Amino acid sequence: MSDIAVETHGLVKAFGETRAVDGIDLRVPAGMVYGVLGPNGAGKTTAVKVLATLLRPDGGEARVFGKDVVRDADAVRGRVSLTGQYASVDEDLTGTENLLLLGRLLGHSKAAARRRAAQLLEAFGLSAAAGKQVKNYSGGMRRRIDIAASIFNTPDLLFLDEPTTGLDPRSRNQVWDIVRAVVAQGTTVLLTTQYLDEADRLASRIAVIDHGRVIAEGTKGELKASVGAGSVHVRLRRPEQRPEAERVLTTALGATVQLDPDPVALTATVDGHRTELGAAEQAARALSELARAGITVDNFALGQPSLDEVFLALTGKEGPR
Numbered sequence: 001m002s003d004i005a006v007e008t009h010g011l012v013k014a015f016g017e018t019r020a021v022d023g024i025d026l027r028v029p030a031g032m033v034y035g036v037l038g039p040n041g042a043g044k045t046t047a048v049k050v051l052a053t054l055l056r057p058d059g060g061e062a063r064v065f066g067k068d069v070v071r072d073a074d075a076v077r078g079r080v081s082l083t084g085q086y087a088s089v090d091e092d093l094t095g096t097e098n099l100l101l102l103g104r105l106l107g108h109s110k111a112a113a114r115r116r117a118a119q120l121l122e123a124f125g126l127s128a129a130a131g132k133q134v135k136n137y138s139g140g141m142r143r144r145i146d147i148a149a150s151i152f153n154t155p156d157l158l159f160l161d162e163p164t165t166g167l168d169p170r171s172r173n174q175v176w177d178i179v180r181a182v183v184a185q186g187t188t189v190l191l192t193t194q195y196l197d198e199a200d201r202l203a204s205r206i207a208v209i210d211h212g213r214v215i216a217e218g219t220k221g222e223l224k225a226s227v228g229a230g231s232v233h234v235r236l237r238r239p240e241q242r243p244e245a246e247r248v249l250t251t252a253l254g255a256t257v258q259l260d261p262d263p264v265a266l267t268a269t270v271d272g273h274r275t276e277l278g279a280a281e282q283a284a285r286a287l288s289e290l291a292r293a294g295i296t297v298d299n300f301a302l303g304q305p306s307l308d309e310v311f312l313a314l315t316g317k318e319g320p321r
């Protein structure tokens, strides 16, 4: 099997004047969860539909396991699955009936379909609901039966388009466990999400997209490092020194310093791209400035930025929650 699940060059898809996908270059290694993170309207669904051969691109090219999504669309279709596509579960049928019907449609024998249906229902925590009509399922159960249907025949590449949007925290966790299990069985997952924490937890690599373009790509560590920001937390010995410490830090870091509820604590964001000095060096310098001003520091920590800070730095707007 090809090591690269998805490769696109200058991929474009327009709807009239709207360039929903505006020149996307992507390279998704096989065997991982690859996160496509972007706000509403960024072009995630359009990109996924092009890759799943449901929409024809207007420019550029895209390959899935080396097969062109236009010229070799049938070969691509044989290897991918998109949640919601084959998983047109029938509301009036039970969980078991839906999966049995699907198994028969996919050409399995009755016995084989029954075995796989039972196995999936068990794995997805739906055994108890197997005999209930899907219209009586909760949002989380509904999402799980959708994913179960989409992996009835284990695909090499599974597209999960915002699989947890609108779910409560417990259901989100269940879907995350399922995604991890799917990848552990060898399927590559391309997951789109608006949630930074979801990308942070599940994805090995992340492409951040906005307005149909990739604005950053890498591992979580690389993305965080590329922003270069960090949070400095300082704890002083004496609360009466805090106003002076605030002045010194503001000057040394060129950043707004927040006063924590704790009267001896301060927090500041360090912008690693402000000067030639990296975030750690700037923080070290700020510390020595504090010492020079006669301020006693009991505790000091430099933390990595959160993905929220990365998103803010890249797009200039807050990540959606």
Ligand SMILES: Nc1ncnc2c1ncn2[C@@H]1O[C@H](COP(=O)(O)OP(=O)(O)O)[C@@H](O)[C@H]1O
Binding pocket: 015, 018, 019, 020, 038, 039, 040, 041, 042, 043, 044, 045, 046, 047
């Ligand atoms: N079928 C369509 N017709 C016209 N515009 C569309 C269509 N589908 C998507 N768009 C537009 O393309 C842009 C990207 O949409 P979409 O791919 O759904 O983004 P996302 O999935 O990231 O929210 C949006 O501006 C959206 O309004």
Ligand SMILES: [Mg+2]
Binding pocket: 044, 045, 046, 161, 162
């Ligand atoms: Mg979408």
